[in-house]
Amino acid sequence: MADMEDIYCFAGNTLDRVSERRDDREWIATLLDDPGTRMLPLRDLKPLVRGTVTPALDWQPVAPWRGQIEAGAMLVFLGIGDGRARFAIDASGAPAAPDIDTELIDVRALAPTIPTGEAAMLAEARSLIDWHARHRFCAQCGSPTQVASAGWVRRCPDCRASHFPRTDPVVIMLAVRGDHALLGRNRRRPGARFSCLAGFVEPGETLEEAVRREVREESGIRCGRVRYLASQPWPFPSSLMVGFLAEAVTEEITVDPEELAEARWFPRDDIREMVTRAAAGPDDPTRVSLPPPLAIAHQICRRWSHGFDSV
Numbered sequence: 123m124a125d126m127e128d129i130y131c132f133a134g135n136t137l138d139r140v141s142e143r144r145d146d147r148e149w150i151a152t153l154l155d156d157p158g159t160r161m162l163p164l165r166d167l168k169p170l171v172r173g174t175v176t177p178a179l180d181w182q183p184v185a186p187w188r189g190q191i192e193a194g195a196m197l198v199f200l201g202i203g204d205g206r207a208r209f210a211i212d213a214s215g216a217p218a219a220p221d222i223d224t225e226l227i228d229v230r231a232l233a234p235t236i237p238t239g240e241a242a243m244l245a246e247a248r249s250l251i252d253w254h255a256r257h258r259f260c261a262q263c264g265s266p267t268q269v270a271s272a273g274w275v276r277r278c279p280d281c282r283a284s285h286f287p288r289t290d291p292v293v294i295m296l297a298v299r300g301d302h303a304l305l306g307r308n309r310r311r312p313g314a315r316f317s318c319l320a321g322f323v324e325p326g327e328t329l330e331e332a333v334r335r336e337v338r339e340e341s342g343i344r345c346g347r348v349r350y351l352a353s354q355p356w357p358f359p360s361s362l363m364v365g366f367l368a369e370a371v372t373e374e375i376t377v378d379p380e381e382l383a384e385a386r387w388f389p390r391d392d393i394r395e396m397v398t399r400a401a402a403g404p405d406d407p408t409r410v411s412l413p414p415p416l417a418i419a420h421q422i423c424r425r426w427s428h429g430f431d432s433v
């Protein structure tokens with residue numbers, strides 16, 4: 123549909139999450155008894171995958187995992203798609219993979235090679251399973267919490283608090299001034315990789331305010347108008363990248379040395395050329411470069427450098 127937003131890696135989840143029925147234990151049990159139901163096992167947050175030339179997520183029937191489920195393995199209901207219920211299970215404790223062809227591949231490496239909708243289900247599964255692993259105790263009273271709502275809530279039996287999976291918004295933006303855009307080089311990343319500036323949204327600020335604050339803190343540049351472009355789930359562990367163009371109203375750069383090694387204004391033609399090179403695969407690490415298409419920063423640079431400049 124031409125009027126819908128661009129879909130980047132980890133977006134475009136086609137599952138119906140059926141959130142209104144997650145509390146219905148009988149219904150969830152019926153789904154688990156259905157031979158058509160499929161489970162995605164993750165071990166150490168990596169999915170089981172079949173095939174190395176064209177890797178695919180190894181969706182498995184429930185039966186081989188019944189023992190793990192009964193032993194209390196973390197199980198989350200992802201939703202229903204193509205008439206099948208889909209779950210993810212934390213197989214970190216499983217003694218061996220049930221299928222000899224199965225292997226584990228890191229999500230970042232795998233995601234660009236599988237269909238968009240599958241990568242989105244993987245993002246949902248990875249973020250949820252990781253959240254459970256890190257939130258076993260009540261943030262309010264410290265008691266161990268219990269899983270509820272088919273993996274979408276943890277409840278505290280002592281103080282009755284409910285805890286929900288987190289999504290942490292991160293603003294990521296290209297500050298532009300005429301035919302130039304501002305890119306930064308991270309202190310912690312070796313080589314000559316430049317990218318959009320980015321940062322977590324803080325309590326008590328809007329997305330637009332976070333964009334202006336981050337650009338000013340990291341580069342000294344002040345921005346005026348801010349325009350939303352697109353968002354992307356980023357399951358490492360639970361971010362939502364929210365992409366913007368920001369209209370810079372100053373030019374003089376003063377980098378925050380805690381955050382950036384360098385920030386520069388790049389002409390549009392240079393960014394377009396960097397987009398093309400980054401899309402073609404790994405490059406000479408000493409050349410100025412952009413992140414791969416997996417990253418929303420790449421997509422923001424691509425859209426702006428190809429003429430999407432009406433901030």
Ligand SMILES: [Zn+2]
Nearest residue numbers: 260263278281
């Ligand atoms: Zn509690």
